Amino acid sequence: MNEKTVGMLSKFTGVSVHTIKYYEKLGLISSSRREQSNYRSYDVKSCTDIYECMKYRNMGFSLKDIQLLLKEGDNALLSSLLEKRSQELATEVTELLNTRELIENYRKELAELDRRLGKWYIEDCPDFYFRRQTKGLNYMDEASCESDGINLAEYAPKSSSLLELSPEYFKGDLSAFSWGHGISIDTDNDFMKDKKGFEKISGGRMFTAYLCLGGHYASEGDLINEFLRYYNEYKSGIPKAPVYGFRLRITLDETGERKDYFRFCVLASEEMNQMVV
Template identity: 25%
Template sequence: MQYKKYKIGAMARLLGMSTEGLRYYEESGIITPKKQEDSKYRYYDVWDIHILVRARAYRRLGFSLQDVYAIINSQEDIDISQLLTEREKEIQAKIVYNINLLRRSRQIRAMYQDAQSMINQYRLEDCPGVYRINTQNKSNLISDPAVRLCAREWIEMVPFVFSSGLFPREEIEKGGEHYNLGFGIEEEYASYLKVAENEYVKYHPARLCVYTVLPSSSDVALTTARLSGALEYMQRHNLKLIDNAFSMLINFHKQADTYRNLHRVWLPVEY
């Protein structure tokens, strides 16, 4: 049976594709347009349309081009149901990831909006439970290979991971300058990300804290001494510092040659 032939431009318009997209499938061996002997043109027919629709369906389901080629050009029946079962597991994992990603995006937006009214202001609130790892003593990276390996693994988990400072209680109380920098993950994502406390990862539980938002820059770092305003707030409200403070970096940008940051800070207290 003779089928009507279509040039590449007409075929592309019919399918809503670019000519480059058609060539992409052709070069992958998924479609094989006929070449007319007396011209340089390639011609497609209705079978190519149906092959492309099926190929694009498989691609939308997440199959690689190699998989699509194997399915369409197989000389034997392939168990599509088994292939789809495997793909469904991957799709489900992506759904779970995207649900968590959406929740995290909403949290970051809410944090940023709240932070604008809390710069150098103080209030009592429960901090989130947080897992932390220290990667720096002040500006010096910790050289322990295990710490660096853990840090690399955590960086792969952004945006659930945030930059975080740790301010030792004794340094705060004596007005010292020592602090640590590293990364944190909120407790609600720990199970999903398979994060647990170990030799390097420390857990900071949710509890009553003095909360504030403090700016810093490459010229004026967020050091332990910068928490003096929180200590004054504690004195006025008869509160006692009971543990190390920690921070969460929520904004970072470069202005001219200066880096400017915004930090949420929690100091654990009791009456």
């Protein structure tokens, strides 16, 4: 048989009836109508054109580009579209590799969190920027995550929710804390430099504690004793500089209660060098 019905063509080519009809609607393939049965039939050219469509679809070409190639395509157009598609894929590969790097770095960070949970260390920490958004539990005016063309939320998980606890907080003023968003930066690539609305916190040798907290730990002061339990193993009293908590993970425990996991840090020196830009 030289011509096939759409069902027979579907079995012959391995392409669904729906796709064949859609390609025909777009004018990518054509059919003829049988006088006796009023069914549409497809010749060998339709079959080979379907394969041509599938070839370009499997390379990720848009249907619009396929229409151009089948109806107007010459060697120059084909070469141009192949180069364009290759460049698009190179960009996609780069973006996927960057996303994979984010995932792998976050996995390593969580593995480090689990290894160090409930322990304290003195370690070197990089500089970071803080976008303050609340005072206590009250939102500040004009304190979105974006300022001066930088939206820190777009950098997550490199950026994270950041909790600041002032020395007054540890003296009993349970409103002396702020939430916001923070991001550590590479000193060789300080893309945040001179961006208005962000506080630059100088890093250095820091006391660091990895803690898991539940409930209203900030507003009700539950974390004070938990943090000081570790801090007082290092130095008696309360911190004389702000304590910063980077939230690394939120999960539910076996009872369904929410648990927040933090890396808290405060300069090991007596003073925190803080600059507002």
